[in-house]
């Protein structure tokens with residue numbers, strides 16, 4: 001079956017101050033690269049903005065109201081790292097909805113991928129580190145609305161700890177959070193995932209892939225997932241501006257393969273999002289993100 005791909009042009013539509021470090025162009029860059037490599041343009045599924053009522057079910061409604069209406073104070077916006085705009089809210093609502101749609105499509109198809117997502121620094125009542133609403137948590141909740149899904153494993157391999165996800169899911173026995181990240185990196189105050197592995201600066205492929213294998217084995221001893229959500233952040237890459245790890249492009253590909261192989265072995269659906277990745281050279285960055293789609297068998 002063809003693996004669904006979720007994309008909306010708004011993913012890359014956000015006016016940012018010059019030299020802002022967020023590579024907003026990468027999302028459409030990934031879409032274009034996939035098309036260049038033979039993916040039919042008509043194959044992309046388009047999400048609509050998420051309902052505020054759905055956000056309110058899992059977030060502090062005061063935070064949702066203040067953020068969506070532009071009433072959040074300057075300090076809270078600084079923590080998020082984007083200037084407030086109506087465009088930012090529309091983009092975020094669509095991106096978050098994209099991950100939830102990806103989660104639903106994964107249940108139907110076994111596998112589905114969003115061309116954005118991984119807003120793991122968003123908490124129930126504040127946003128942080130370019131994350132406004134936590135799409136990973138909402139996607140887990142979306143999956144659990146399906147009668148066949150109780151337990152959801154969130155595998156977060158972005159170089160930054162999935163602190164918001166860990167905190168949001170801390171009282172959900174049916175959501176298991178696994179984060180492998182750089183120990184000396186943002187967020188400096190870590191939360192408790194079910195499994196946290198903090199890697200040293202300069203960690204290379206062999207140790208990284210070995211650690212992942214052991215962590216997945218350990219997770220499965222504690223938890224039997226009915227579905228997996230995967231944050232495939234590529235800020236682990238050696239050329240990343242924020243990562244401090246030394247993972248090669250091939251290492252990223254093998255990592256992503258490992259996670260998809262786990263889902264296949266267990267016979268459970270998997271929804272993947274691209275997560276973080278920060279390089280000024282968008283083409284170089286897209287080349288690392290594209291490994292996820294190679295690993296999923298979407299392209300060669």
Ligand SMILES: [Zn+2]
Pocket residue numbers: 158159160233235275276277
């Ligand atoms: Zn990151």
